[in-house]
Amino acid sequence: MLKLRIPISALVLSCCYFVYLVEAEVTAPSEVNALIAVKSSLIDPMKHLANWKKGDPCTSNWTGVICFDTFGTDGYMHVCKIQLLNMNLSGSLAPAVGQLSQLLILDFMWNELTGSIPKEIGSIASLRLLLLNGNKLSGSLPDELGHLSNLNRLQVDLNQLSGPIPKSFAGLSSMRHLHLNNNTISGHIPAELSSISTLLHLLLDNNNLSGYLPQEFSLLPDLRILQLDNNNFEGTEIPASYGNFSRLVKLSLRNCSLEGLILDLSQIPNLSFLDLSHNRLSGPIPSNKLSDNITTIDLSNNLLNGSIPASFSDLPSLQRLSLENNSLTGSVPANIWQNMTFTPSEMLIIDLQENSFSDVVGDLNPPENVSLRLGGNPVCSKRNITNISQFCANEGGDDGTRGNSVNSTNCLTQACPTDNFFEYVPASPVQCFCASPLRIGYRLKSPSFSYFPPYEDSFEVYVTSYLNMELYQLHIDSYAWEVGPRMRMYLKLFPVVNGPTTFNASEVQRIRGIFTSWKFPGDDLFGPYELLNFTLLGPYSTMILPNQKTNISKGILVAIVLSSIACVVAISAMITLFIARKTRYQPSLSRKNLSSKVSMKLEGVKAFTFREMAVATDNFNRSTQVGQGGYGKVYKGNLYDNTVVAIKRAEEGSLQGQKEFLTEIKLLSRLHHRNLVSLVGYCDEEGEQMLVYEFMPNGTxxxxxxxxxxxxxxxxxxxxxxxxxxxxxxxxxxxxxxxxxxxxxxxxxxxxxxxxxxxxxxxxxxxxxxxxxxxxxxxxxxxxxxxxxxxxxxxxxxxxxxxxxxxxxxxxxxxxxxxxxxxxxxxxxxxxxxxxxxxxxxxxxxxxxxxxxxxxxxxxxxxxxxxxxxxxxxxxxxxxxxxxxxxxxxxxxxxxxxxxxxxxxxxxxxxxxxxxxxxxxxxxxxxxxxxxxxxxxxxxxxxxxxxx
Structure with a gap:
């Protein structure tokens, strides 16, 4: 026997060592070292990166690490994406990340990273998406980032960054989305940014910027959104060139300490959203007609005078007209709303409070879709105007700031196992189809509208068409406006009806890949979006998603397969010999020995035998069952001393139940309060796990x-x-x-x-x-x-x-x-x-x-x-x-x-x-x-x- 065992052991060791050597050399060594350095500088309380020390990054499915599916010319595989969105990571970002020389996406959004942005990132010439928003990063923006000529999207918003915007950013020649908002960045806006001809969205709001507005921005041929709110351009006028933007959709300069006149913006053909509020702009409102696409005009809290232009009565898409807190005079023209045709989902808010309007011209009887606010105007003191009082209370009113998309169903929700995160598909073409959705947190960072319901259908078409899904598979569970204005949404994606009730792993991976790689094409109306979370719940919580599909070269694949076969044969032989030998001397294991065994003595908590539980429930007779949950069934039992108890019996093989079983015993054994259910004892034998509670005769x-x-x-x-x-x-x-x-x-x-x-x-x-x-x-x-x-x-x-x-x-x-x-x-x-x-x-x-x-x-x-x-x-x-x-x-x-x-x-x-x-x-x-x-x-x- 000894002679057999030695060569088999040696074979196992040599085969497995060979496989280890093959796998260890798949990823470029410098990138392996870089990943290890990145991990060492992070704090990972939830152990998401626990597998970053096992095997090879490109073949062992390291969390968030995705590699190219072919070998490079150097014979190694290379990391192309790091996607660690919303993983509760803290610590700092190691400079070694700059050694990932072929990286396309670096995504650490919505964590708690501190420290500065490593300047070494500027050496990753291939980088296309740099996503660091929603952290606690500080320090200044590295000049070296301006070397990233292939970078398409830079998101460092919602951090604590300071210092100036580097002039070197003019070198970001492929940049389309530059999001630096919600930091403490200071200094002037570099005019050099106007050389980035590909720029679509420039979000610099909520910083400490000063100086002047670069007039050269009007030369940007594709700029759609210019958002500079809440900065301090003290005494600056809006450049006259801003009336010449060729493709601008949104101009937002709220609370920027601007002075001077309002420009004539009628030559911007697609302008949808204009916010110049909370400045010190003066003079009359330009009379030329704005774009038919305009949804929002906010000129409130300025020093404007004169009257409401007649052109405001011919804006078919208008949702909000805010002129409050100015010095406007004359009459309010009722044809602002009378000339519009409303569908049930549309709304118009006209806020004219705190001006000097003396009259209303036309029929003062707006439809229900119109919210008219006239408080603080002389017209409110005129009693000869019918119905005037109802519009004169100073109010904010319902601006449609939150809501939900409801697709009702006639199904009984009790029939769908909601505890397991299943629910009826709201818009299903098949009656009462129950499935488990993917739940996605999503935010529109700069939408070009003020009221969402009229655009809800087009948004659903926009999302589903690029996910290659049916319209009914998307449900907007809720939405709410946030400061910005931005719109947070919770989306649910359902599997196709008459098919599996859950998405499979590859489909989940495909959907997540579309969201995390920003593959949705641009949309002027909805603006840029950001993924807040892609949390896998219910049946998806234990799903293992492959980070990549790796096409290993034929020679290496053959070597790995042959080595694996040899290892399997050798290990099988060893196991067979071991079992055969052990069976001579070991008695067979009973079901009782397979129990998890709670190895602790708990004061006041009794360990019951399986037989006691069976007797108490008449061998778990259906007549004694009083409930059922995700853990298992609940029975009413009578103990030997006539104590009535509730017995919660775990489903066989329930790993989740085993964890909950131990958690509940440990907690309830030391929790004692008249408003907490008391634990009488437990049973942990015969392969069974049961919890015994005081019985509650009046149910739930x-x-x-x-x-x-x-x-x-x-x-x-x-x-x-x-x-x-x-x-x-x-x-x-x-x-x-x-x-x-x-x-x-x-x-x-x-x-x-x-x-x-x-x-x-x-x-x-x-x-x-x-x-x-x-x-x-x-x-x-x-x-x-x-x-x-x-x-x-x-x-x-x-x-x-x-x-x-x-x-x-x-x-x-x-x-x-x-x-x-x-x-x-x-x-x-x-x-x-x-x-x-x-x-x-x-x-x-x-x-x-x-x-x-x-x-x-x-x-x-x-x-x-x-x-x-x-x-x-x-x-x-x-x-x-x-x-x-x-x-x-x-x-x-x-x-x-x-x-x-x-x-x-x-x-x-x-x-x-x-x-x-x-x-x-x-x-x-x-x-x-x-x-x-x-x-x-x-x-x-x-x-x-x-x-x-």
């Missing part, structure tokens, strides 16, 4: 909200449930040691006991809160892959992968909205947060309140609504803490007629802390507030409302 909150329960919850009960849930989560955030982020708060994870006391359950996805780092500070977030349930996911966590206590606050806010309305978080393409926000802003909140909760004090409901919407604010810093949530709920409960009875059952865990006054919480956000004054609330006069 979702059952009660949906009407599946035997009765309904009135408003007082719903407040009690809300407060109990909030207290349980507050305990997790502040009293648990260390604190815990739940990560999957939803109505189906809030259970009700026999007294309808709310208890938070299911800690399988929970994460411990951050602890002290090496510098003695506590980070504000945990970096983690996105997990949770659609509809409850914090948008910021979804986008950045940063889990915080405010992520739980958002999810609980969604539960509050469910309690108030009876709606599901996502139903028929509608999102509960958007629907309630829209109803609240329109003053129609009580029309969507759940009628099944009976009568209620209107003021209490209004405050509960305001609290829920505050919890669901897009920005985490605007959300209340969980302590604030508990205090506000207790304050609302004190206003209820049966307050004493309710509060006696929900005693404050902060009884020593004074509660805020009735108006304390409401004053935090002017956008979400109650119409009831604090004195009215304190007085105790609480009228009730009974829904019809």
């Amino acid at each position: 909150l979702r059952d009660w909200i949906s009407g599946k329960a035997k009765d309904y919850l009135n408003f007082s009960m719903r407040l009690r449930v809300a407060l109990g849930s909030a207290k349980g989560i507050l305990y997790l955030h502040t009293e648990a040691n260390p604190p815990v982020f739940h990560r999957d708060i939803k109505a189906s994870n809030i259970l009700l006991d026999s007294k309808l006391t709310a208890k938070v359950a299911d800690f399988g996805l929970s994460r411990l809160a951050p602890v002290l780092d090496d510098e003695g500070t506590v980070p504000h977030h945990v970096s983690t892959i996105v997990k949770g349930t659609p509809g409850y996911l914090d948008p910021e966590y979804f986008l950045t992968h940063k889990l915080t206590d405010k992520s739980d606050v958002y999810s609980l806010g969604v539960v509050f909205l469910e309690l108030l309305t009876g709606m599901q978080p996502i139903s028929h393409g509608k999102n509960i947060v958007r629907e309630v926000n829209m109803a609240h802003q329109a003053g129609m909140m009580f029309s969507i309140i759940d009628s099944r909760m009976g009568s209620y004090p209107s003021e209490c409901v209004e405050r509960f609504v305001a609290l829920a919407l505050m919890c669901c604010h897009d920005k985490p810093e605007k959300r209340p803490s969980m302590l604030d949530v508990v205090r506000e709920l207790e304050s609302i409960l004190k206003m209820m007629p049966d307050a004493d009875a309710i509060l006696s059952e929900t005693t404050s865990i902060y009884s020593g802390t004074s509660l805020p006054s009735s108006s304390t919480f409401m004053s935090r956000d002017p956008h979400i507030s109650s119409s009831v004054s604090g004195s009215d609330l304190i007085s105790g006069v609480v009228p009730t409302v009974t829904p019809r």
